[in-house]
Amino acid sequence: MVRQQAAWFGSTPAANRDRTIIIAGASFAGYYTARFLALGLSPRSRYRIVVIEPNSHFQFSWVLPRYCVARGHEHKAFIPYGGHIRGAPEGSVRWVRDRVIEATKNSVKLQECGEIPYDYLVIATGSGVQHGLPSRVNETDKLSGMKRLQAMQASVKDASKIVIGGGGAAGVELAADAKDLYPEKSIILVHSRSALMHRFGQCLQDEALKSLEALGVEVILNDRVEFEDADAGTVVLRSGRSVDCDFFINCTGQKPSSDAFACISPSIISPSGHIRIKPTLQIADDSLPNVYACGDVADTKAPNTNAFIATRQAGIVADNILLAVEGKAAQRKYEHMWIDNGIKLTLGLHRSVMHLNVGSSVLNLESKVEEELMAAECWTHLGEKPYRDISVASCAQKAVDA
Numbered sequence: 001m002v003r004q005q006a007a008w009f010g011s012t013p014a015a016n017r018d019r020t021i022i023i024a025g026a027s028f029a030g031y032y033t034a035r036f037l038a039l040g041l042s043p044r045s046r047y048r049i050v051v052i053e054p055n056s057h058f059q060f061s062w063v064l065p066r067y068c069v070a071r072g073h074e075h076k077a078f079i080p081y082g083g084h085i086r087g088a089p090e091g092s093v094r095w096v097r098d099r100v101i102e103a104t105k106n107s108v109k110l111q112e113c114g115e116i117p118y119d120y121l122v123i124a125t126g127s128g129v130q131h132g133l134p135s136r137v138n139e140t141d142k143l144s145g146m147k148r149l150q151a152m153q154a155s156v157k158d159a160s161k162i163v164i165g166g167g168g169a170a171g172v173e174l175a176a177d178a179k180d181l182y183p184e185k186s187i188i189l190v191h192s193r194s195a196l197m198h199r200f201g202q203c204l205q206d207e208a209l210k211s212l213e214a215l216g217v218e219v220i221l222n223d224r225v226e227f228e229d230a231d232a233g234t235v236v237l238r239s240g241r242s243v244d245c246d247f248f249i250n251c252t253g254q255k256p257s258s259d260a261f262a263c264i265s266p267s268i269i270s271p272s273g274h275i276r277i278k279p280t281l282q283i284a285d286d287s288l289p290n291v292y293a294c295g296d297v298a299d300t301k302a303p304n305t306n307a308f309i310a311t312r313q314a315g316i317v318a319d320n321i322l323l324a325v326e327g328k329a330a331q332r333k334y335e336h337m338w339i340d341n342g343i344k345l346t347l348g349l350h351r352s353v354m355h356l357n358v359g360s361s362v363l364n365l366e367s368k369v370e371e372e373l374m375a376a377e378c379w380t381h382l383g384e385k386p387y388r389d390i391s392v393a394s395c396a397q398k399a400v401d402a
C-alpha cells in the first residue's frame, strides 16, 4: 500500500511556478534527473518539478542478492530521499509518495492523489519483478522491506538444499554468497542457457562458472525450473528432472515497468515492454517532444542495463529539458560507451570481478569487497550520512533487528 504523502522541499512554492515537469520513478534514472533539473533550473523559473515515487526510500538494488543471505545489513539498502536535491531553489521540487497508474498526453493519474497535468514528463519507472526478492524488494516501506530481507535470510539459514533459478548477475551472486557463508548446504543453480551471464563476454561466463564450482555450487545449464513442489520438497525442471529442494529462490523474470504509459501513444511500448525512444531520449512519437524516458524502462538497444547508463541518461534528459524550457531544441543524444558492456560481479562474500570488454580486448579485474558491499558509498553519493535515518525510529529498527 502506498500511503498518501506529499511534501515540498524548501518552504512553500513561489507563486509563479505554474508549469510542471513530472518525473515518474526516483531510482537512479529519476532521482538523478530530479537532481540535475532542480539544480539546473533558474531560481526564478516558472517550472516546478514533481517527483512521483511509491517507495519511502531509495532502494539500492545492487546489494539485494547479498542481503538476502548475509545478515544484519538490511537497513543499509534503504536510503532516505532528499539529500540528493538539497540546495534546490525553494519550492522547486514537490515530492509525492504515490504511483502513476495511467498517463495521457497531458496528465498522469495517481493511485491515491488524483491527477496531475504536466508540461514535461520523464518516465523513469525502471523494471520490476512480481515476486520481489532477490532482484526487487516488492515493498514500498523501509521497515516492511527490511522484514522481507530478514525473512529471506532466515529461510536461507534454515534450508539445507537450496535451488536458485536464473544464472544472470543476481542468481550467480546469490549462489556464491550462500555457498560461501554456508559451505555445508547444497546450493544448486539452474540456468536456461548454455552459459551463465550469457549477456556478457565468454571470459566472464567462464570465470563465473569456474568460481561457483570452486566454491562447491552445482550448476545445471540448458534447463529451467518449471515449478516448485513445496509439499514434495522438490523443484521440477523443464527436462523432467526433479531436484530435491527445501528452499527455491527465483532470480528470473524482470520486466520493464511501462504498463501505466501505454496509453500515451500507440506503439510506444516495444514487444519486450520497453518504451521506444529517440537518441535524445524523447519518446519515439514526433507529436510528443515533451515526453522522455530513461533508465531500465527505455529501449536503448543496449546489451546490458545498469545504474551508470541510467544516470548518464538522466543527465541527457535534464539537459534537453533545460534547453527546451528556454525555447531551444533538445539536442543532446545518448550514445553507447565501451564501458557499458562491463559489469562488476561478486563471486563470494569477499571477492569480485570487474569485467571490461573493449573491442577485442577483454579483461577481468579482481578485487576484494566488504560484506556490506558499496552501501556506504551509495548513501554518501546520494547526499546522506551512512547509516543515519531519522525517518525510522531507532526502537522500530531494533524491533525489526531482533
Ligand SMILES: Cc1cc2nc3c(=O)[nH]c(=O)nc-3n(C[C@H](O)[C@H](O)[C@H](O)COP(=O)(O)OP(=O)(O)OC[C@H]3O[C@@H](n4cnc5c(N)ncnc54)[C@H](O)[C@@H]3O)c2cc1C
Pocket: 024, 025, 026, 027, 028, 029, 030, 052, 053, 054, 055, 059, 061, 062, 063, 064, 065, 098, 099, 100, 101, 124, 125, 126, 127, 128, 134, 135, 136, 169, 170, 257, 260, 294, 295, 296, 297, 305, 306, 307, 308, 310, 344
Ligand atoms: C539485483 C540487482 C543488482 C544490480 N547490480 C548492479 C550493479 O552492481 N551495478 C550497476 O550499475 N547496476 C546494477 N543493477 C542494475 C541497476 O540497478 C539498474 O540498471 C538501475 O536501478 C536502473 O535504474 P532506473 O532508475 O532506470 O530503474 P529502477 O531502479 O528499476 O527504479 C525504478 C523506480 O521507479 C519506481 N516506479 C516504478 N513504477 C512506478 C510508477 N508506476 N509510478 C511511479 N514510480 C514508479 C520504482 O519504485 C523505482 O523506485 C542491478 C540490478 C539488480 C536488480
Ligand SMILES: *[C@@H]1O[C@H](CO)[C@@H](O)[C@H](O)[C@H]1NC(C)=O
Pocket: 001, 130, 131, 132, 138, 139, 140
Ligand atoms: C509481493 O509478492 C508477493 C508474491 O510473492 C505478492 O503476493 C504480493 O502481493 C507482492 N507485494 C507487493 C507489495 O507487491
Ligand SMILES: *[C@@H]1O[C@H](CO)[C@@H](O)[C@H](O)[C@H]1NC(C)=O
Pocket: 129, 130, 131, 165, 225, 226, 227, 228, 250, 251, 252, 253, 254
Ligand atoms: C519466477 O518468476 C517469474 C516472474 O515473476 C515467473 O514468471 C516464473 O513463473 C517464476 N518461476 C517459478 C519456477 O516460480
